[in-house]
Amino acid sequence: MIYTITANPSIDYVLQVDTLATGKVNRTTTDVKLPGGKGINVSRILNELQLDSTALGFVGGATGSMFENLLKQHNLKTSFTKVTNDTRINVKINATKQNEETEINGTGPEISAEEKQSFLNQLKSVGNGDVVIMAGSLPQQVETTFYLDIAKVIKDQGADFVIDTTGQALLDTLPLNPLVVKPNNHELADLFNVTFNSEQDIVDNARKLLDQGAKHALVSMAGDGALLVTKDHVYKANAPKGQVINSVGAGDSMIAGFVGTFMKTKDPIESFHEGAACGSATAFSQDIAVKNKIDDVYKNISISQLS
Numbered sequence: 001m002i003y004t005i006t007a008n009p010s011i012d013y014v015l016q017v018d019t020l021a022t023g024k025v026n027r028t029t030t031d032v033k034l035p036g037g038k039g040i041n042v043s044r045i046l047n048e049l050q051l052d053s054t055a056l057g058f059v060g061g062a063t064g065s066m067f068e069n070l071l072k073q074h075n076l077k078t079s080f081t082k083v084t085n086d087t088r089i090n091v092k093i094n095a096t097k098q099n100e101e102t103e104i105n106g107t108g109p110e111i112s113a114e115e116k117q118s119f120l121n122q123l124k125s126v127g128n129g130d131v132v133i134m135a136g137s138l139p140q141q142v143e144t145t146f147y148l149d150i151a152k153v154i155k156d157q158g159a160d161f162v163i164d165t166t167g168q169a170l171l172d173t174l175p176l177n178p179l180v181v182k183p184n185n186h187e188l189a190d191l192f193n194v195t196f197n198s199e200q201d202i203v204d205n206a207r208k209l210l211d212q213g214a215k216h217a218l219v220s221m222a223g224d225g226a227l228l229v230t231k232d233h234v235y236k237a238n239a240p241k242g243q244v245i246n247s248v249g250a251g252d253s254m255i256a257g258f259v260g261t262f263m264k265t266k267d268p269i270e271s272f273h274e275g276a277a278c279g280s281a282t283a284f285s286q287d288i289a290v291k292n293k294i295d296d297v298y299k300n301i302s303i304s305q306l307s
C-alpha cells in the first residue's frame with residue numbers, strides 16, 4: 001500500500017488573468033477551486049495510474065469541509081485527522097499574456113498536541129512493503145522534526161518513505177535512506193546554499209543527497225526537464241514542447257509516476273520516464289493530469305544517460 005501524507009493540505013484557488021497588475025483591481029477570465037497539497041496531488045496521479053493509496057493529513061474547519069467535498073469526486077481513499085482550525089486556501093494566479101505563474105500559499109492551521117498524537121496513532125497500520133510519501137510544508141507550530149519522527153516510526157515498521165519538502169526538515173531524514181527525494185533545482189541550491197552555473201553543478205549537489213543517505217535523487221527543472229541521480233549513473237529527461245496551462249502539481253505528479261512505477265518494476269529508468277511524463281502532462285493541464293494525457297506525453301519524452 002502507498003500512503004501519502006499531506007500535513008498541510010489546501011484549497012487551491014487557481015485564477016487565470018490576462019495580465020496581473022499588483023496594487024490594482026484585477027479580474028479573472030476563469031477561476032477554479034481544486035483540492036490541493038502535495039501529497040493529495042500525488043494520490044490523485046496514483047489514482048490515474050490505477051494504483052491504490054490512502055491520503056493522510058490534517059483537515060479542519062469550514063474550508064476543511066469544502067476541501068473534502070472537492071476531493072469527493074476524485075474517489076481517493078482518505079483517512080484525515082480532523083482538526084479545529086481552518087484548512088488553508090492557496091492562491092495561484094496564472095497571467096496568460098505575461099506567461100507568468102504567481103503563488104501565495106497560506107501558513108495553515110494551528111495543530112494541537114492531541115491532534116498531532118491522533119495523527120501519529122494512524123501510522124500503526126503502516127507495515128512491511130508499504131511506501132509512505134511525505135510531501136509539502138508543515139502547518140504552524142508543527143515542529144520541523146515532525147517528518148523525521150514519522151520516518152523513524154515507519155522505518156521501524158518495515159516501510160519505505162519518500163520525502164518532498166525543503167530545508168533542514170528534508171536533510172534530517174536523509175540518514176534514514178528515503179527511497180527518493182525530489183527537490184527542484186532552486187530548492188536544491190537553497191539546501192546547500194549555492195548558486196548553479198552548470199548542469200554539472202546540479203548533479204554534484206544532487207549527489208550530496210545520495211552521500212547523505214537518499215537512494216535516488218530526482219531534480220526537477222520545470223521547462224528544462226529533470227535529472228535522476230542514482231548510485232551509479234546520472235540520467236536526464238527532456239521537457240517536451242506543449243502549451244503550459246497550470247504547472248502547479250507538476251513536481252508531485254513526477255513523484256507519483258516515479259514511485260508508482262518503481263513499486264511495480266524496481267526499474268529507476270522506466271520510473272523516471274513515467275515520472276517525467278506525469279510532470280509534463282500536469283504542466284499541460286488546468287488541473288492534475290489525466291491518464292490519456294500522461295500516455296500521450298510519455299511518447300515525447302526520452303531519457304538519456306549523462307554518466
Ligand SMILES: Nc1ncnc2c1ncn2[C@@H]1O[C@H](COP(=O)(O)OP(=O)(O)OP(=O)(O)O)[C@@H](O)[C@H]1O
Pocket residue numbers: 183184219220221222223224225226237238239240241242244247248249250251252253254276278279280283
Ligand atoms: N513548462 C514545462 N514544460 C514541460 N514540462 C514541464 C514544465 N514544467 C514542469 N514540467 C515537468 O514537470 C516536472 C516537475 O516540474 P517542476 O520542476 O516545476 O516541479 P516543482 O517545482 O516541484 O512543482 P510543484 O511544486 O508545483 O509540484 C519537470 O521536471 C518537468 O519534467
Ligand SMILES: O=P(O)(O)OC[C@@]1(O)O[C@H](CO)[C@@H](O)[C@@H]1O
Pocket residue numbers: 008010012035036037038041090103105135136137138248249250251252
Ligand atoms: O506550501 P506547500 O505545502 O509547500 O505547497 C503547497 C502547494 O503549493 O503544493 C501543491 C503543488 O505542488 C499545491 O497543490 C499546493 O497549493
